[in-house]
Amino acid sequence: MSQSSPTLPQILKRSLVASSRFFKIEALQLKFSNGQQREFERMQGYHKGAVLIVPFYDPQTLLLIREYAAGTHSYEIGFPKGLIDSGETAEQAANRELKEEIGFGAKRLQKLKTVTMAPSYFSSEMTLFMAFDLYPEKLEGDEPEPLEVIKWPLNKVDELLARDDFQEARGISALLLTLKALNEA
Amino acid sequence: MSQSSPTLPQILKRSLVASSRFFKIEALQLKFSNGQQREFERMQGYHKGAVLIVPFYDPQTLLLIREYAAGTHSYEIGFPKGLIDSGETAEQAANRELKEEIGFGAKRLQKLKTVTMAPSYFSSEMTLFMAFDLYPEKLEGDEPEPLEVIKWPLNKVDELLARDDFQEARGISALLLTLKALNEA
Structure with missing residues (x-):
């Protein structure tokens, strides 16, 4: 090179x-x-970027959501995510999205990596986090229907990766980077 | 759930x-x-989908390309990829893209997973492959300038994941799914 x-x-x-x-x-x-x-x-991308969060309900359990996706016209399983609002840091956006989408805040966020979607065509960047030490706190989101929150055991991650409704590359990256971080901890 | x-x-x-x-x-x-x-x-997505390929130059070495990305206006490191042409299978498209972008065909392709980019907004699907048993064969692509081909040792994958110019979530997913498949083989 x-x-x-x-x-x-x-x-x-x-x-x-x-x-x-x-x-x-x-x-x-x-x-x-x-x-x-x-x-x-x-x-032209949304220049403030977006966040996606892998929330740990406990050390052996992740929280996922099931949500309608208009692009594929299907219900998809994935991690909480959303755009960074004006005036927010990525960490503040991550905590807000957690409160809106799964009803928890996080006392500790750990950044995994900033990723792009398809840099040939889009500028949008998304910062991936792990979230630990959750506490219940609910903020109202703007979803048309309540999101289903799913507890997923870490020891069943292979089943998640094999599912046809867990397909978003940014979520897969976050999950696999999380497993890598846990293995190296 | x-x-x-x-x-x-x-x-x-x-x-x-x-x-x-x-x-x-x-x-x-x-x-x-x-x-x-x-x-x-x-x-509206390109309905035939796309492919991305993790090519093994030898059992310890991956091949990457460095290419201009207009969305981010930057040079990015990633894996060969492209759209599936009319009449092609995903495997045929993967082999053609390898020949165009790195000058090798593959005797063996192994599917990792089909992923989406952002299913809330896009329908586009991309099938991720590993490519083994490469042989030299060059097809002309439509790139405006020759792509730089990079040999990357598998034991330096952490350095790759830490780079700011290796950011595309679909490529990160492919790399980490490859490591997972190798670990389980």
Whole structure:
């Protein structure tokens, strides 16, 4: 691997080509360092980022939620997650989402890693956390229906990974990074 | 966890609200089983899906690529990946992408899991593979510049996971599922 970072392509032109209530799509006219020019499209991300949290109900049990996902029109099992609000740190957002989605706050959050979804097309970043020392506290969320909260034993993680409704790569990354952190602790 | 799968919301109306060369955004008017109505937006996915491949150069060495990512306007390290073309199986697409992006075909592919990116907003699915028994074969890709191919020793995977330019959740999932499969083999 070359030591030097490659020279970034030059952005000759940026233009908004489509937008809706939630999404903005931008076309980039790029000139690569070898002279090649191409037009790429990308989605403008929510610049404050998002969080996803692996909550420990006790040292042997994780908490998951089951929630409707419009993209796949299916109910999916996953971890609490959400966007970072204006004025919040990632940790504050994580604690708020835990209170809204599973009815617990966390006395201790440990960062796993910041991840992207598909960096070729999206800028959105999500910070993954583990949450320990939970205490009951409920905040009202904006969900159209109550979320189902599921206790999942750590020793049944293979069954979770094999499920067709546990598919989101950011949640899988968080789970496997959690197992790695526990193994190395 | 309740045994029965929840009743899916009813899609009262679907409409295309924005589109560009690559993206199509759809608004869904939904009625949940408790009577609540909401409008959700989602991106129409490429319905044939995509593949990502963890290629083993030898039993102790993975192959990675370094490539420009327009979404983050940065060079990112990751695994070969791409869309499944019309008429291809996921395995055929994986082999073609390997030939285009790293100059090798694979005699043996092993499926790890099918993952989603963010199922609340996107339907796109990606199948993750490990690739073994590589042989040299180069196909021309459509990249604007040659991709840098990087040999990464398996015993330095922690350094890879710690890098700020190895961030894509689908690639992290593939790497950690690979380590898990190797540990259990």
